[in-house]
Amino acid sequence: MKISLRNDVDLQAENLHGWLLHGKSYVVLSVEQYSSDEIGFRVASEDSGQPVVFRASLFDVIDSTLPKCWKVLAVRSTAIDLGPEPFGQTGFWEKCFDRDPVALNEYLESKEQVMGDS
Numbered sequence: 001m002k003i004s005l006r007n008d009v010d011l012q013a014e015n016l017h018g019w020l021l022h023g024k025s026y027v028v029l030s031v032e033q034y035s036s037d038e039i040g041f042r043v044a045s046e047d048s049g050q051p052v053v054f055r056a057s058l059f060d061v062i063d064s065t066l067p068k069c070w071k072v073l074a075v076r077s078t079a080i081d082l083g084p085e086p087f088g089q090t091g092f093w094e095k096c097f098d099r100d101p102v103a104l105n106e107y108l109e110s111k112e113q114v115m116g117d118s
Contacts, residue, residue, distance in 0.1 A: 001028040002063040002118060003041055009058050019045045019052060025062055027118045029111060030073070030083025039079065042087075044111065051096070051107065067117030069110070084110035 002025045011017045020026070026043040032053055034040030040053035066082070073081040073088030086092060086106040095103035 001031075001061065001066055002026065003028055003043070003059040004062050006058060006060055014058065016054075016058075019047055020054065020058075021046055026059075027115055029114050030070075030081065030087050031056075032073075032081045032083070033076065033079035036078070042083070051093075051111075063118070065118070067114045069113045069117055084114060086110050 004025045005016075005020050005022050007022065009016070009022075011020065011022070020043075026041075028041045028043060029051055030042040032040050032042060034053055034055055039056045041056050041059060042051055042053045044050070045052045067084075069084050070082045071085050071088070073083050073085070075081075081088065086103075087110060092103060092106075096107050
């Protein structure tokens with residue numbers, strides 16, 4: 001699945017300067033519930049490739065093909081999360097951001113698989 005930042009999105013107003021660029025396509029690493037009423041796309045940001053969840057409403061979908069490696073990670077009454085299986089592990093992202101070597105390796109392997117499927 002590939003997305004691009006909508007042209008009408010103001011990077012400064014949205015506090016996205018340095019995180020995303022206009023005119024660039026991004027591969028969606030996972031789809032997650034962002035808040036109680038918004039879905040988010042996790043992408044590798046422009047900030048050293050840090051994986052960040054951004055509101056889906058900021059983007060246009062340019063390729064809706066879902067990666068073969070995605071699984072249903074969570075189902076709630078109002079949302080469903082999709083992505084590589086390791087991303088759904090309890091505490092996975094906290095471990096990644098704490099630089100846990102096992103979690104980082106799982107992230108890199110999963111990211112490579114998603115990129116290969118996209």
